[in-house]
Amino acid sequence: MASLIIWDEAPMDNMFAFEALDRTLRDVMAFQNPEAKWKIFGGKVVLLGGDFRQVLPIIPKGSRQDVVQASISRTSLWTECKVYTLRKSMRVIEGEGSEQKQQRHRLFNEWLLAMGRGNLEASAEDNEEEATWIKIPEQYIGSLGELELKKVVAEMYPDFDFKHNDENYLRERAILTPLNETADFINNYMAGLLPGDEVTYRSCDEICSSSTECEDHFTSYPTEYLNSLVLQGVPHHELKLKVGMPVMLLRNISPVRGLCNGTRLIISRLGQFIVEGKIITGSKVGHKVMIPRIVMTSSDTKIPFVLKRRQYPLRPCYAMTINKSQGQSLNHVGVYLPKPVFSHGQLYVAASRTTSPEGLRFYIDDREQVYKGHTRNIVYKEVFNNLPN
Incomplete structure (x- = not known):
C-alpha cells in the first residue's frame, strides 16, 4: 500500500x-x-x-576498491536512478545576518565542499603515493602539538562545573574523534568531572545457539571472555552512568516516541531495572522516556559465533566517534585528532556537523608529522564518477 x-x-x-x-x-x-x-x-x-x-x-578489512565497489x-x-542535487546548506545558512556574516558562511561552505570532494590543496608525506595532508585554516585550530585533554575539555565544555545540568549547553556541543577507544577515554574523563554517584550496569552475555553447530563453543568460551569483548555497535559489558550525563541511543526502540538510533538523552534517574532519560534531540525534545535492557547481537566476523548481550542500548556522548556523529547538528564541534582520520569522508563529516564556522575547532597532534598544522583528508574520488558535479 x-x-x-x-x-x-x-x-x-x-x-x-x-x-x-x-x-x-x-x-x-x-x-x-x-x-x-x-x-x-x-x-x-x-x-x-x-x-x-x-x-x-x-x-x-576491506581495501579501497572493496569499499568503492x-x-x-x-x-x-x-542507471535507473534520477539524481537531484541539493545546493543549499541547511546547517550553515548563508542568507541570514550581516553581509560580512553571509560572506563568512559562504566561504566556509565552499571550503567544506572542496574538502568533501578532495579538491583542497594537499601534500604527500614520505613514501605516500597520494597527497592527503591538507592545511587547516588558523581560525579553526584549537591547539596543535601535544594535546592535553584537560585544556581541550575546558575549551569545548567551558564552565562545566556550573552548567553540567543545562540541557541546551549539553545539546549544542560534542567532541568528535575517529576511534572508539579515544571517545571512551574522553567520556570516562568527563564522567569523573560530573558530580554524583556512579552506577555500573553489567550485561548478561551468551553465545547465540543458532550461530554455531559446535556444542563445544558453549563451554570453550568462559563468561569472563564474553564479558571482555568490545564489539562495534554493542554497549560494553560494564556501562557506567550518572544522573545528568548525556547519552546516545544505539538502537531503534520506538520511533513514534522519538527513541531512534542516534537520539541523545540526559539521564534523569537510574533504577535497578530501568533507566529514565529526557530527550534533548529530535522531534520529541523534552519528553521523559524509560529505557529498558534489550538483547543485542553482534555482527563482528572476528569471532566464530554471534554474541548476544543483554544491556541498556546507551553510550555516553560527551564525545562520540565521527561515524556515529552523522546526522547530528551541533553549535560547538571539537574535532579531536591525536591520530588522523583513516577512512573516506571522516574529516568532512566531522567538520560539517557544526552550524557555524565559529563553532568549529580542530585539535591536532602534529609532533610526528612532516607538515605542521596539517591533517589527513581521505577522499575516494572515484566514487563521484557516476555523479553530477
Whole structure:
C-alpha cells in the first residue's frame, strides 16, 4: 500500500541491500500486478537520501576498491536512478545576518565542499603515493602539538562545573574523534568531572545457539571472555552512568516516541531495572522516556559465533566517534585528532556537523608529522564518477 519509500543515509549501505530490496518488492508487487516483476523496486517510488562525501559502506578489512565497489553508485540499479542535487546548506545558512556574516558562511561552505570532494590543496608525506595532508585554516585550530585533554575539555565544555545540568549547553556541543577507544577515554574523563554517584550496569552475555553447530563453543568460551569483548555497535559489558550525563541511543526502540538510533538523552534517574532519560534531540525534545535492557547481537566476523548481550542500548556522548556523529547538528564541534582520520569522508563529516564556522575547532597532534598544522583528508574520488558535479 505504500506510495513512497524513503531510505536515508543511503550511501552508507552496501549495494547488496538495495538489490535485495529491489528483488523483494518485485516479488511482493507481482502478486497483484505481474508486470511489476520487470519494474525497478516493483514499480514503487524509492527516495534515496545521502551524501557521497560522507562515510561509505564499512567493509571489515576491506581495501579501497572493496569499499568503492560496495557503494550504491556501483549497482546496476543506479542507471535507473534520477539524481537531484541539493545546493543549499541547511546547517550553515548563508542568507541570514550581516553581509560580512553571509560572506563568512559562504566561504566556509565552499571550503567544506572542496574538502568533501578532495579538491583542497594537499601534500604527500614520505613514501605516500597520494597527497592527503591538507592545511587547516588558523581560525579553526584549537591547539596543535601535544594535546592535553584537560585544556581541550575546558575549551569545548567551558564552565562545566556550573552548567553540567543545562540541557541546551549539553545539546549544542560534542567532541568528535575517529576511534572508539579515544571517545571512551574522553567520556570516562568527563564522567569523573560530573558530580554524583556512579552506577555500573553489567550485561548478561551468551553465545547465540543458532550461530554455531559446535556444542563445544558453549563451554570453550568462559563468561569472563564474553564479558571482555568490545564489539562495534554493542554497549560494553560494564556501562557506567550518572544522573545528568548525556547519552546516545544505539538502537531503534520506538520511533513514534522519538527513541531512534542516534537520539541523545540526559539521564534523569537510574533504577535497578530501568533507566529514565529526557530527550534533548529530535522531534520529541523534552519528553521523559524509560529505557529498558534489550538483547543485542553482534555482527563482528572476528569471532566464530554471534554474541548476544543483554544491556541498556546507551553510550555516553560527551564525545562520540565521527561515524556515529552523522546526522547530528551541533553549535560547538571539537574535532579531536591525536591520530588522523583513516577512512573516506571522516574529516568532512566531522567538520560539517557544526552550524557555524565559529563553532568549529580542530585539535591536532602534529609532533610526528612532516607538515605542521596539517591533517589527513581521505577522499575516494572515484566514487563521484557516476555523479553530477
